[in-house]
Amino acid sequence: MAQGSKSAADHPPRLGKSIKRRFFDRSVHEVAPDLIGTTLLVDGVGGIIVEVEAYHHTDPAAHSFRGPTARNRVMFGPPGFSYVYRSYGIHWCVNFVCEEAGSASAVLIRALQPTHGIPAMRRRRGLHDERALCSGPGKLCEALGITIKHSELPLDQPPIALHARTGQPEIVKGIRIGLTKAVELPWRYGLKDSKFLSKRF
DNA sequence: CTCTTGATCTTCT
DNA sequence: GAAGATCAAGAGC
16 A cells, blocks of 8 residues: 555445354364454444454363353354454454354454544544554554443444445465464464554464 | 563453 | 553663
């Protein structure tokens, strides 16, 4: 994409068709890479998903590993809903629930390439640099205004919207970020050579 | 560039 | 009472 401060804001890319909840009713390991290149908007503000991580209840690093709790119960429900949690007492992070109810799997959205509502994102983040607006799970929630109020919402209804990618992106894979358990599992997916990742692959 | 540390609080043990 | 799917700033190289 073109560089500089005005290109994306002035000419946001055309959006693909809306993604329905059914998209998430399959293996989290299929959904996660398929989300790369799709566009996430919250009240019209957002961008292209460039980095995600997959979690499953059989995975010691997953919030659902030890069974349902007040916090993670939405992970045990049907696919196609949001799961928002508080991270380190400060940040919010958003996941998309996958697979059939009870499977307790979800995809953590880790980074976006900002395309829509960039002025609003800059205002919320107190930053100008597009590269830093959404290059991490806590950052993108701040930029999109996502809080606990956005948890347990259907992903194909306002204020949330997901749009299909138009081409086939080149996807890279690696180990997940910031974990202390199951550190070695290669369940992080990203858009190859994107400048908007939270960290290089 | 990399490494370290403080901030801040909910959740679960 | 400790841990944690993070971030930003500061120090050192």
